[in-house]
Amino acid sequence: MIKVFYGFYIVNNRPLNYLLLNISCLKSRKFHISKFVLSGKIYLFRQLAKINFRIHTKIYTALLNTKTMEEIIVRIGGAAGDGVQSAGLTLEKTFSRSGLYISTYNYYQSLIRGGESWYQVRASDEKVRNQGSGLDVLVALNADALERHTNRNINEGGASPLNGIAIYDPGTIHNFKKYDGITYCPVPMRDIALKFDANPLLKNTVALGAVIASLGLDFNVFSGVIEKVFNKKGKLVESNINAAKEGYEYYLQNYKVYRKLKTSNKKLYTIGGGDAAALGAINAGMQMYFAYPMTPASSFLQFVATHGKKYHVFLKLTEDEISAINAAIGANYAGVRAATGSSGGGFALMTEGVGLSAMTEVPLVIYEAQRPGPSTGLPTKTEQGDLNQVLGAGQGDMPRIVLAPGTVKEAFDLTKEAFNLAERFQLPVFVVTDLYLAEHDETVDLDLSYEMDRGLLADASEADYKRYEYTENGISKRAFPGQPGLMHNEDSDEHNEYGAVVSDAITDPTQRKLSMEKRMKKLNLYIKEMPPTPTYKMEDAEYVVIQWGSTKGAVEEAIDCMRKNGTKIGAIEITHIFPMNHDIKKLLAGKKKIIVVENNYSGQLNGLIRKEFLVDTQFLGKYDGEAFFPADLALSLEEMIFGKKIKVEE
Known part of the structure; x- marks a missing residue:
């Protein structure tokens, strides 16, 4: 028996709950979960590598469980040239037409043929903010994809291996190692496809038909997507629909519906x-x-x-x-x-x-x-x-x-x-x-309304037009070529109010100073007009994560997980990076710990935050070429905050 104690150090005498995962049989991977208080020797998380599955995904769904919505994560894996992305796009359109919200992840190489490629679609009856951390349904188009996405010892930049069903073609994939906890669903994709067309990519449509069946989705919705994808090209549409239908029926005749999704008639756009x-x-x-x-x-x-x-x-x-x-x-x-x-x-x-x-x-x-x-x-x-x-x-x-x-x-x-x-x-x-x-x-849901602001524009009534007039806020009137009475110079050399070049020989220090200040003080006005900095669950936050760009979805989901575990944590999103909004300093005041999350090695925003606001921060970076996954991020954040480790006893 292996006992895995998962928890934190006691911090500031704060009582914390821990989970004892009693794994009586690794092959069955059945967990008995009970409350436990950590004691004894502490081992680093990486020492769990000797266990032949990714424990963090189970911890994520048990300790940091945030899944109150109905969702599914489907991954299509193959090689470049196998039609992986096209299949993924067709699947996401089917989810969308079924009234499900989606978020995707496109993993591919700089190759025309070969290599490794996969496309992941997360779908739910509620809004999803990122690609997710689990994997429920795998479509393996080659043997490498089947092994890569079922083997617990392979980590694709944080992407979880399969914990659900694997759909593959037994005619092309055989003599492979099977892993416990996975339901293998062989579907003769190639043989079915050849009944309708010799195009090798038609097998992907057969596979998608099986996926639709495994999730209890309406086949008519899927066939409608096929018609749209192939733009009503008669024979091509017919062969794809027929192949998909047979894949759909084959799955239902041989396997159970894996998870029936809650669909609707909502009109959603991706x-x-x-x-x-x-x-x-x-x-x-x-x-x-x-x-x-x-x-x-x-x-x-x-x-x-x-x-x-x-x-x-x-x-x-x-x-x-x-x-x-x-x-x-x-x-x-x-x-x-x-x-x-x-x-x-x-x-x-x-x-x-x-x-x-x-x-x-x-x-x-x-x-x-x-x-x-x-x-x-x-x-x-x-x-x-x-x-x-x-x-x-x-x-x-x-x-x-x-x-x-x-x-x-x-x-x-x-x-x-x-x-x-x-x-x-x-x-x-x-x-x-x-x-x-x-x-x-x-x-x-995009708002197409828009009020155009072209800024200050000059007109022909200007008696003495100065393109670079020294104004209080630094903004002067613009004129366009050909406007009567508004002829002026625009030059990359330093210039005066009229645009005339101030050469090195006769440079007026006062002129240079005024021109530099004119340009720079425009930012002072912009800072005053900046919108408030976006925040997430900062009302009672003791700890704060600062993020920018595409890390947003993973950060917010990780925070939801941590809050369910009692951690008072919130996030600040820096959408207006330069110049910085002065309200950020107030948002950071009094926080116990500030962590900046970035997809880079050096912490570039972290350095800017420290310079601008003179605050003590910690940096959490990822630079393996992949995005943050919320499960990994939640665990990393809690370890940074509480010094959490994991204990393993045999």
Whole structure:
């Protein structure tokens, strides 16, 4: 028998509850749970590795249980070229049409064929905020996927192995090791598919039919999605529906329904983060987008390429990122709302353009989607490592605004806001996201209403037009080329109120000082107008987590778990990263511990928080290329707060 004691040290004489997990048989994995108080020798969590399954998922669902809603997590695993993503997208659309909220996770490599790829969909009758930590249904399209997602000793960056049913093709996957606690459901996918078409990818549709059956979903809803996906192409639609139907019926004839989901007739809409940002830009009146393709900023580009023409948006694929940012600056100078976008490596080439926008006070929106670096790094993985790059891009001191959405909806809303801010304050505005947010889908409810603010504009009545007039708040009136009576210079060199260059030979120190202060004090006005910093369950919080970007969903779910265990903890989301909102200092006052959670190695926001507010913080980072999973995050946070460890006795 193995006894696993799970709990905390006693902190400040606070009585804490512990769980004793008596595992009488590892093979059956049946748990008897009772209250227990920890005593004796303490072992580190990693020493549980000798047990042949991931104990933390059981702890998560037992001690940190937060699942009051009906939900399912389905993962489709295979190799690049197996149609994994297409199958996942079809499944998420079926969930959505069934009135279920979804959140997805797309795991793939920089390969056209081969390697490892999987697509995960979490669906629930209530709003879900992240990809989740468990796994209920696995569709394995090859032997590697079956082993990888059922073996308890394999950790995919925090993604849990299967604890449910595995659907696979016994004709192509055989002689594999079976693990306890998993119901194996072989379905002859290839044989069924060949009845209707020779296309090898048709087996995926058979597998999806089996998944739909295992969850008790309406097949008619699924067939409707197939018709939509294949755009009413007669024979293709027919063969896919027939193959799916046979997979559906095969499952029901041979296996029990695994979990019947609670569906509804709600009209729900899903969209990815990059798509939502692009839609927000179009909704804000963007008329031109200039870019050179680079993952993961390409989802924004692809959305504009697909839908932009319908909304009269001009798209230009430039020869490089230098051209992209300069073209966007030129368009904005001419009075057109335009933007550019890239990831860290491509954005590096845009650095001089950022300075040009700031010096000439030409509005500019830059969509920066992060991926792991340095250099080419990991093109298809996620990280939050470009914050310092964005904050430092350019030459010398210059004003900029940096926004960081944490959800797909925020990607839409903050991109809309970025265009108004850029024109109101006449400076570069960044919308900073990452691969996880850019390429994962969520159920959203978007507000398409929008009030455009073009800022201060000059007109022909100006008797003595000064493009860079020294005003109290630093904002001067803009004029566009061709406006009668408003001719002026705009130059990347330092200049006076009229835009005339102040050369090195006759530089007036007073002039330089006034021009620098004019540009920088625009941020003082912006800080006064900033919206309140978003918080989560901070009313009685003794401990606080600070997060930014795509970590939001995992942080909030981890906090829900910890609160159920009695930990008074809340979160602050930094959506407006630079300049910082002064209300953050008040929110942090008196907290016992402040932990900054980031998907990077060095704690880039953590450093900024410490510098801005002179507070003592701790940093919790993740830099393996994958997003945070709420179970791992909850355990890590509690260990940082209470010094919790785990004891194992044999």
